[in-house]
Amino acid sequence: MNSDYQHQSVLLEEVVQFLQPQSGQHFIDGTLGGGGHTEALLKKNGPEGKVLAFELDQRAIKASEKRLKDYQDRLFIINKSYVNLKIELEKLHTELPVIQGIIFDLGLSSDQLDKADRGFSFKDDGPLDMRFDDQNQTLTAADIVLTWSEDDLIKIFREYGEEPKARRLATGIIKYRSSWIKQKQKFTTSMFVSVILGILHIKNTARFKTHPATRIFQALRIAVNEELTNVKEVLPQAIEILPVGGRLVVISFHSLEDRIVKRYFKEQAATCICPIDAPVCICDKEAKVKRITKKGIKPTEVEVKKNWRSRSAILRVIEKI
Numbered sequence: 001m002n003s004d005y006q007h008q009s010v011l012l013e014e015v016v017q018f019l020q021p022q023s024g025q026h027f028i029d030g031t032l033g034g035g036g037h038t039e040a041l042l043k044k045n046g047p048e049g050k051v052l053a054f055e056l057d058q059r060a061i062k063a064s065e066k067r068l069k070d071y072q073d074r075l076f077i078i079n080k081s082y083v084n085l086k087i088e089l090e091k092l093h094t095e096l097p098v099i100q101g102i103i104f105d106l107g108l109s110s111d112q113l114d115k116a117d118r119g120f121s122f123k124d125d126g127p128l129d130m131r132f133d134d135q136n137q138t139l140t141a142a143d144i145v146l147t148w149s150e151d152d153l154i155k156i157f158r159e160y161g162e163e164p165k166a167r168r169l170a171t172g173i174i175k176y177r178s179s180w181i182k183q184k185q186k187f188t189t190s191m192f193v194s195v196i197l198g199i200l201h202i203k204n205t206a207r208f209k210t211h212p213a214t215r216i217f218q219a220l221r222i223a224v225n226e227e228l229t230n231v232k233e234v235l236p237q238a239i240e241i242l243p244v245g246g247r248l249v250v251i252s253f254h255s256l257e258d259r260i261v262k263r264y265f266k267e268q269a270a271t272c273i274c275p276i277d278a279p280v281c282i283c284d285k286e287a288k289v290k291r292i293t294k295k296g297i298k299p300t301e302v303e304v305k306k307n308w309r310s311r312s313a314i315l316r317v318i319e320k321i
């Protein structure tokens with residue numbers, strides 16, 4: 001860990017174990033964050049091996065550049081979404097002709113969650129923002145709450161938050177929001193939490209195991225950053241660019257993301273997708289990958305004790321065949 005960035009990399013040993021970085025091999029880190037996974041790779045693939053890293057958040061990039069200054073001649077950081085993976089790699093083809101492994105450590109870092117001004121958390125007050133890229137992206141969580149239609153709010157609360165009271169909450173927000181817009185109030189996380197609690201008639205949150213606003217905050221974060229769409233978009237690119245024997249590691253932090261990864265890996269590893277009652281195979285499907293982890297890998301108890309935020313992580317690995 002470094003002093004600027006407090007995020008503790010999750011499942012670090014396991015990532016290294018699965019990617020098996022060797023001297024001279026090149027890797028991609030799709031989610032640089034505080035640079036922990038990238039650093040572990042750079043420690044092993046020197047003196048010639050390189051890492052291409054993507055990161056949307058300029059603050060994270062700054063902190064990582066400082067942390068990884070000793071490796072700057074072997075590290076390429078791109079301040080863009082990892083969905084640009086294939087296109088950006090093509091530009092760097094001479095530097096990185098073969099990519100031996102790719103890691104995506106999805107979601108957000110502790111630093112983003114802990115900084116009130118980023119608006120990810122309902123624990124401290126700050127603008128309801130939630131953008132990973134707060135320099136270039138315009139749409140914030142407040143924009144969604146204040147301008148999206150009732151149907152769209154219901155949809156994201158249901159699909160991205162798995163919130164059973166999606167309709168009630170969306171209807172309540174629509175009812176009250178015109179007065180917030182009229183007053184041109186700066187819409188903050190604690191205001192939004194009060195709105196949620198008000199609509200649900202909750203006075204005391206102590207009796208809830210998870211805070212009643214958790215699912216709505218998750219839904220907004222996923223919508224603002226198009227997180228699920230991005231994962232769906234990048235997985236095929238990642239498999240395509242890997243050579244035979246190359247590996248892809250994905251760490252997810254909630255079931256919606258993990259479901260996408262798990263299904264896609266399973267589908268790509270399948271040899272036949274004919275209906276179960278088909279007498280002979282007519283699909284001619286060939287497996288593109290083999291699953292190295294059939295069941296997702298979870299952090300050990302020791303890791304969870306050291307880093308409570310790792311508790312929901314799940315890691316899956318495939319190898320191109």
Ligand SMILES: C[S@@+](CC[C@H](N)C(=O)[O-])C[C@H]1O[C@@H](n2cnc3c(N)ncnc32)[C@H](O)[C@@H]1O
Nearest residue numbers: 009031033034035036037055056081082105108
């Ligand atoms: C869990 S953190 C990564 C931590 C990192 N592995 C480490 O060891 O420090 C996830 C990071 O991915 C970034 N991120 C999320 N979606 C992204 C995307 N589509 N493209 C690039 N970076 C993204 C976030 O800004 C965040 O910094």
